[in-house]
Amino acid sequence: MTIALMKLIEDRYESDTAFEKAFGLTPKTVNNWKRGVSKSYYKMLPKLAEHFEVSTDYILACSDSTDADVVSNVRSPYSKMVSIPLLSRHDAVCCGSGFSYDDIQHDVEGMILIPEEDLFGHPTAPMPIYAVYADGDSMEPLIKDGERYVINPNAEVGEGEIALLVWKGRDLMRGVLYGKDGSMTLRSAKPELYKDILATAEDVELGDLRFKGKVMLKVPRTERVRGVI
Numbered sequence: 001m002t003i004a005l006m007k008l009i010e011d012r013y014e015s016d017t018a019f020e021k022a023f024g025l026t027p028k029t030v031n032n033w034k035r036g037v038s039k040s041y042y043k044m045l046p047k048l049a050e051h052f053e054v055s056t057d058y059i060l061a062c063s064d065s066t067d068a069d070v071v072s073n074v075r076s077p078y079s080k081m082v083s084i085p086l087l088s089r090h091d092a093v094c095c096g097s098g099f100s101y102d103d104i105q106h107d108v109e110g111m112i113l114i115p116e117e118d119l120f121g122h123p124t125a126p127m128p129i130y131a132v133y134a135d136g137d138s139m140e141p142l143i144k145d146g147e148r149y150v151i152n153p154n155a156e157v158g159e160g161e162i163a164l165l166v167w168k169g170r171d172l173m174r175g176v177l178y179g180k181d182g183s184m185t186l187r188s189a190k191p192e193l194y195k196d197i198l199a200t201a202e203d204v205e206l207g208d209l210r211f212k213g214k215v216m217l218k219v220p221r222t223e224r225v226r227g228v229i
Contacts, residue, residue, distance in 0.1 A: 001036070004060070004113050005033075005048065005059050007111075007112070011110060012052065023044070023047075058115070082115075082116050084128075084150065085128070085131070086108065086109045086110055086131040087130060087131070088108065088109040112219055127153035129152050130151055131151065132149060132151055133147070134146065134173065138189065138193070139162065139190075140189060141189070143189070148219045149215050151164050151213035151214070151216070152214050153212060154213075155214040156214070157211060160177060161176060161214060162175050162214070162215040163175075164211075164215060166210040166212060167186065167199065167209055168208050168209075174186035175188070175189070182204065183198060183203075184199045184209065185198055
């Protein structure tokens with residue numbers, strides 16, 4: 001049984017039995033998968049991928065030793081999976097007008113698996129990579145309310161790309177446009193509803209605008225996030 005599938009089941013269901021009942025499987029099916037006695041989940045890959053909203057490659061991305069004899073035509077393109085922390089829903093990032101983390105107690109809901117290649121050159125770095133929930137509709141359809149996104153504090157934010165920012169004590173996700181005078185414009189995906197925020201070069205120098213990281217991926221489906229332009 002692949003590590004990715006095991007983690008998906010653990011994150012979504014209270015027990016293996018609950019998963020088996022949901023899929024109409026006989027008791028101890030998952031236990032047999034874990035022990036390598038059965039690999040019947042291969043026949044279910046399309047259904048599992050649709051259910052968990054991931055690709056079949058994601059499910060096969062990190063196999064344990066019991067899957068060593070998998071034939072080459074189903075080998076995953078990923079060489080390694082890495083675990084990153086997912087902050088709880090209490091720490092959801094605002095995709096509205098912004099909010100402050102000051103009075104929020106940070107806690108980790110769990111760990112999620114990400115293909116190392118999907119971290120785009122930053123599998124390990126001085127600042128830890130993590131995932132957060134998005135809250136609000138200002139960045140839809142690019143960033144969807146209630147979905148989970150990977151934040152990389154070590155990655156450079158390019159023109160129009162979306163970042164997790166702190167603007168005058170308020171945390172929010174916005175697309176970033178750079179001005180020639182050192183200013184930055186923070187733009188939502190719905191500029192007709194959410195006005196641009198202009199941060200001057202002085203605002204940046206004073207620390208009124210700070211970058212917390214680049215928004216990289218939506219998880220569990222590893223789908224790269226596009227910018228606002």
